[in-house]
Amino acid sequence: MTNTAIASSATARRGAPSRVISLLIICVLLAVLLVFFILPVVWLLLAPSKTADQMVHDSPLSFGSFGQIAAAWKHLFSFQNDALLGWLRNSAVYSGGSLILTLLTSVPAGYGLALTKFRGRKALLAITLVTMIMPSATLVLPVFLELNQFHLIGTVWSVILPFSFYPFGVYLVYIYFATSLPKEILQAARIDGASQWQIFTRIALPLAKPVVGLVAFFSFVGNWNNFFLPYLVLPNSDQFPVQVGLNQLLTSTPSFNPVAGAGLNITIPELALAIIVAILPVLVLFLFSQRTLVSGMLAGATKE
Amino acid sequence: MTVLDTRHTTVSPSRRGLTPRRGGGGGAAGYLFVAGYTILLLAFGVFPTGYSFYLALTNDQGQFTGLNQFVKVIQDYRFVPAFTNILVYLVMWLVLLVVLTVLVAVVLRSRMRPGLSALFRFLYYIPGALAGVASVLVWLFMLDPDVSPASWLLNSLGFHSFAAVLAPGNLPVIFVLIAFWTGAGGWMVVMYGALNNIPDEVLEAAKMDGAGPWKTAWHIQIPMIRQWIAYMTILAFAAGTQLFVEPQLLQTASLGRVSPTWSPNQLAYVFAFQQGDFNGAAAISVFLLALGLICAGLLVTRSNLFTLDEK
Structure with a gap:
């Protein structure tokens, strides 16, 4: 070419x-x-x-x-007594729960890394950067082995907690606070006798809306579409998020599995409908957020 | 509409402002701010990494066995094929990705009205919403001559059944198609943004010197976004080594015609879940972890793309 x-x-x-x-x-x-x-x-x-x-x-x-x-809708939702509804609910719980934990941990962490001084700060930043660039799948099997050792397999937390660890989000917040928070405002606040905590909650947080939105978008989309970790750590069908549920639907489709799928009403139209339902939340976010997505892809890096 | 504009306003303005301004508050406050995240980092980043190394260096009795686990998995008859498969896939994927993304970005940037170009970028990037399981399922249908809208193409290429499409030699191509479908659009937008960042005066000067659009692209635009091309290549390489969902689902859908240990991650999965050999699984994970760490290290130390701290 x-x-x-x-x-x-x-x-x-x-x-x-x-x-x-x-x-x-x-x-x-x-x-x-x-x-x-x-x-x-x-x-x-x-x-x-x-x-x-x-x-x-x-x-x-x-x-x-x-x-x-x-x-097709009727066939799909009658599959294993509304299994699909349950999977969607699970996905919402996993992605939503980890979204909350991600925001609660990464926003203060990014702020702390950018604007406070403490021992080990540089090391923390370096480790964050390396884990952020490594593909998330690299850590899935090690995390599974760890959870298995501590008998946490099959619990809600075995998905939510690993999902909540989001170094990329910390880095985005760090860059944002390190570059976009006007110095004068912070100094003025300190002269007025505001504590670190007051400065964070009253000045930094209200200014951080754009970056919080960015972190939330990436965290939610990534976790909603994640398959590998829940596939390993959740043994029961009623705990599956919708992505793993789709895999189960696939094995129940006669066109791909004539034996197990025989007699079921899950054919290609039902499977296609299931795909649409499963990706709908992400698709809606995508349609309205091309700029967000791309600015985030570039934001991992600063070029000048 | 330009990507880099957004980046400048929302996330990372210029390097001028990159000096972190620390408060005089000292250590305690800082520790509190990072405490929650640090716990997660230790629990789901550092500890699992260390634990994998520990498992890879011991046996199921917890006895230290040196490099025996590594030797065992390398000698496994499925190890070399899995890594060969992934290598073939990576070469095809990276070449296609770099050539087409850069070419399309250049065309969209220099040869098209901005409005039309924005529409193209939007349409190219939509499939990104179907990343993961959904993309694999969609492509199962696209590649099934019975239902595919491109069945004439499949037939003319000599594939008359789904089974024929899934021949082992075709698998890397199939995974490249899926990866390109979900990922390339986003990268085209990123490359477009990088090209957009080149000052107009530079392009004007090239035009004055008599360079045509292709010459300008080859000698000026592409060299100026070299760093972004390297960034994309390394990230795509690192992610590509981790292939799991695609071959796993294809294996399910093909009723076992596709090998269950096509990719290294699948091999690790089989070691852990079918053989109950967690030490062997950990040894394979360590190989993959090392690849990821090398890529991350390269990007952090060799490029100027990431801001670690004030210099």
Whole structure:
């Protein structure tokens, strides 16, 4: 791809034909990528409106009927007595609970690292940075082995507590306070005799809204979509978050598992509907927060 | 709309202001602020890491066995294939990611009206919401010739059944497709933001000197965002070594046609859950931990991207 690009750049100024070719390559590339990124999403949104039979025989991008969506909905929610509802509730508890704990720990920690002085501060910052860059999956198996040693497997806390550990959030808050809090305000507060705690709660926190939103977004989205840790530490189906539940639905679909799935009403339309329901909270957040997401991806790093 | 603008206003303004301003309050207050987080860090960062090393260096009786666990897992017949699989996947994934993300970002930045470019970036990045299990399930359907909207393409490539698509040689390609679908859009937006940060005067000067858009991209824009390309490559590499959900679900969906130990993380999982060999599982985790630590160390020490402290 790049070779073509360079080749066409060499001739770009010589005449119209090469410019046309270069433009054509760009258009084809963008169009192919557009289809690649969007077609699966469109297919997914249309799938629940059809029967399993229609899925195979009708055009893949046709719309079935609203009645069929209702039928798929009924099949899906009657699977194992409202199992899906329970999974969604679990996901909300795990992601919500760890979101609260993450905010309660990472916001003061980021503030403390940025604006107070104590022994071991630099070491804490360095460890935070390294754990933040390491992929979170690296620690999943070690955390499982640890929880297993302490007989915490299968408890709500075996998911919420590891989810709450969020070094990236601490780093975001640290950078924010280290750079964006006007020095003069802090000095004035100190002269007025405010304690560290008062400065934090009355001055720093109200100013930190943007970064708290950022941390909350990343924490929630990451934990909602997490599969690996709950898959390891939660043995019972009624404790699954929805991501692990989807895996169970998959094994109950006749198209992928003719033996175990036989006689169940979970076919491809039901599975597609389950995917949509499972990602809906994240999708809604995504639609309204492209800027947030990207600023966070860049915020891990400062370039100047 | 520019990404870096947001970053500047909300998270990390310029380096000028990067000097942390500490209060005179001394130690006690600082400790209280970081106490909660430090407990979590010790419990779910430091301790599990240390515990994995401990398990990897002992046997199930708790006796010190030196490097025996490492030797045992390396000699396991599934070890080399798992790491080879992941290596093949990583090479394909990183090449595709770097080439296409940078190319698309350049095109979106220099050859398109801003409004249209924003629409493209938005559409490319939407699948990111389906990261994880959802993306794998969607691609199971995309790759099943019976229901796929691209079944004509699959058929013309000679794949007439789902089983044929799942042939072992195709798996790295499948995982690259999934990774690209969920991850590339976000990175394109990041690269676009980095390109946007290049001052207009620089590009104007290049134009005055007679450089066409491709020449400008190759000699000016891409070198100026080199650091971001390295950042993306290292993060994508580190995350790629951890592949678990994708092969695990594919294994489930293929009724066992796909190996249950395709990736190193899956092998560690089988050691722990099917063989009950926690020491062996820990030894594999230590290999993966080491890879993650090396990547993180490289980024922290070799790039200027992270602000550890005032210099």
